[in-house]
Structures are given as C-alpha cells and as structure tokens.
Amino acid sequence: MALYALGDLHLSFQSEIKSVAQRESRLWQGHEERFLENCREVMTDDDTIVLVGDHTWGSKLPYCQKDLQYIESLPGRKILLRGNHDHFWDVKKTERLNEMFEGKLHFLQNNYFSYGDYALVGTKGYCFEGPFYVDGSGRITGFDEKEAEHAAMLVERETERLQKSFDAAVADGYQKFIMFLHYPPTSIMEKNSAFTKMAEKYHVGQVVYAHCHGEERFHDSIRGRKRGIRYSLVSGDCLRWKPMKVLP
Numbered sequence: 001m002a003l004y005a006l007g008d009l010h011l012s013f014q015s016e017i018k019s020v021a022q023r024e025s026r027l028w029q030g031h032e033e034r035f036l037e038n039c040r041e042v043m044t045d046d047d048t049i050v051l052v053g054d055h056t057w058g059s060k061l062p063y064c065q066k067d068l069q070y071i072e073s074l075p076g077r078k079i080l081l082r083g084n085h086d087h088f089w090d091v092k093k094t095e096r097l098n099e100m101f102e103g104k105l106h107f108l109q110n111n112y113f114s115y116g117d118y119a120l121v122g123t124k125g126y127c128f129e130g131p132f133y134v135d136g137s138g139r140i141t142g143f144d145e146k147e148a149e150h151a152a153m154l155v156e157r158e159t160e161r162l163q164k165s166f167d168a169a170v171a172d173g174y175q176k177f178i179m180f181l182h183y184p185p186t187s188i189m190e191k192n193s194a195f196t197k198m199a200e201k202y203h204v205g206q207v208v209y210a211h212c213h214g215e216e217r218f219h220d221s222i223r224g225r226k227r228g229i230r231y232s233l234v235s236g237d238c239l240r241w242k243p244m245k246v247l248p
C-alpha cells in the first residue's frame with residue numbers, strides 16, 4: 001500500500017482548450033498516455049493517488065466526462081482536490097459528486113479521507129499572484145494593493161474550508177495528517193502564510209501542492225523541509241508525469 005500524488009493534468013479529451021505549453025512544449029505531448037503508463041508501472045489497486053487539482057478544461061460536468069473516465073481508469077483509489085480550473089466542481093455540491101462517482105472517484109473538500117492512521121485533508125488554497133511591479137533588475141518594488149486585498153479574502157475563505165477538513169478528521173480521532181493544496185502554500189513574497197501556520201499547528205507530516213507549472217514557476221514557494229514539515233510541488237510537468245510517492 002502506498003500513497004502517491006500529482007497535479008495539473010489539464011485534460012482535454014472533450015475540449016479544444018489547451019494552454020500554450022500544452023500546445024507547444026514537448027513535455028506535454030502525449031502526457032495523458034505517459035502518466036497512465038507511469039502510474040501502471042509503480043501503482044497497484046491497493047494504492048491511493050491524490051490528484052491535486054486542475055484536472056480538466058471542461059467547464060461543466062457534461063464537458064469533462066471523458067476526462068473523468070480517464071482518471072477512473074488509473075490504478076488504485078483516486079482522490080481529487082479542486083483546482084482553479086475545475087469549473088465542473090461546484091464547491092457546494094461536493095457531496096453530490098461523491099454520491100455520483102461513489103466507488104470510482106473521491107472528492108476532497110470540507111471532508112477528509114483516511115490512509116492508514118493518516119487523515120488526508122485539503123482544499124484548493126490560494127495565494128496572491130500579482131500584478132507585481134518590478135524595477136529594471138527584476139526586483140519587486142510593489143504590487144496591486146486592490147488585488148492583494150481580494151487575494152487576502154480568498155485566502156481567508158480557503159483557510160476556513162481547510163479548517164473544516166481538519167475538524168472532520170480530528171472529530172474522528174485522527175492525529176496524523178497529510179495536507180493537500182492546489183495553490184502553493186506561500187506567494188512569491190511570503191515566507192509563511194495562513195496555510196503554513198495551519199500545517200504547523202496540526203504538525204502535519206507533509207504539505208503537497210501543485211498549480212506551479214512551467215519551469216520558471218517551480219520555485220515560487222517552499223520546497224523541501226521547513227520546521228519539520230516536508231513541502232512538495234507535484235505539478236505534472238515538474239514531475240515529468242511520474243506520480244510522487246508521498247507515503248510508503
């Protein structure tokens with residue numbers, strides 16, 4: 001039994017939409033087949049994989065059926081987290097999605113899933129992504145304060161959702177946690193955030209996040225160990241479409 005993670009599949013089996021990288025970068029060519037093969041190589045049906053958001057370009061459930069069927073075809077238990085592009089997933093209808101896909105897909109939002117004696121908790125998260133103002137040498141000299149205010153509001157809403165996830169796990173007696181976010185835990189201006197504080201408060205073993213794809217974004221946030229917590233970026237292109245083992 002092992003726990004894996006990867007994010008940002010951005011599937012488009014039913015959609016013409018693709019990011020520039022998806023259209024132009026070699027890394028993205030045939031990424032669906034490569035990821036499926038890589039999963040089959042290392043995973044068995046006893047394993048669990050958490051897909052850390054941005055699953056599909058489909059804007060509504062009927063427009064991403066094939067994408068979700070592809071995810072169903074991966075080995076093991078599949079747990080999905082919401083990404084900023086997952087418009088098919090109305091946050092208020094997570095329970096409904098869990099009913100619809102019962103036994104096939106598991107949707108992580110305001111709830112938790114167990115993995116051995118660990119609770120897998122998570123939410124989309126959020127962090128301020130600009131606009132930033134930079135000087136001639138590329139140093140940040142300021143930022144759009146209105147956007148930053150709006151971002152702070154979204155961070156607050158997401159920490160409330162994450163709290164619900166922790167509360168549900170704690171109420172069931174869990175003391176060990178792995179925390180999943182779609183957005184990185186900190187913005188490029190931060191060393192700590194509401195999310196890192198929550199990770200520390202609950203002594204989580206690991207924080208696993210995605211969203212940063214394209215090489216220039218791989219170091220936007222924390223990677224490696226910080227205050228006893230392991231932070232991992234698992235965006236698909238960063239991992240070359242090989243699922244990362246989170247726990248043995």
Ligand SMILES: [Fe+2]
Pocket residue numbers: 008010054083085211213
């Ligand atoms: Fe993405």
Ligand SMILES: [Fe+2]
Pocket residue numbers: 054083084085182211
């Ligand atoms: Fe994203």
